[in-house]
Amino acid sequence: MNAFGDYLEGQLADEVRHQLESHIAHCTTCQVVYDSTRKTLQIVTDSASFDLPEVSVNLISGKIMSRIRQKYGP
Numbered sequence: 029m030n031a032f033g034d035y036l037e038g039q040l041a042d043e044v045r046h047q048l049e050s051h052i053a054h055c056t057t058c059q060v061v062y063d064s065t066r067k068t069l070q071i072v073t074d075s076a077s078f079d080l081p082e083v084s085v086n087l088i089s090g091k092i093m094s095r096i097r098q099k100y101g102p
Contacts (some may be wrong), residue, residue, distance in 0.1 A: 036065060 035038045035048050052058045080088075 032065075036069065098102075
């Protein structure tokens with residue numbers, strides 16, 4: 029998992045957590061990503077569990093990554 033995912037799960041070393049929090053405090057894009065991800069996880073964990081087919085996960089992930097690359101580059 030990446031540092032952001034580990035942060036959301038409370039599994040980062042203190043130093044890395046402080047660095048990430050400092051970055052999020054000054055980066056509007058990361059603030060939006062953090063808030064959206066946190067809210068999405070809350071909605072999913074509060075609702076019934078379900079599995080998406082791998083093809084759906086790949087399609088959704090591909091679209092998200094494509095938009096990120098279009099906006100911010102590779």
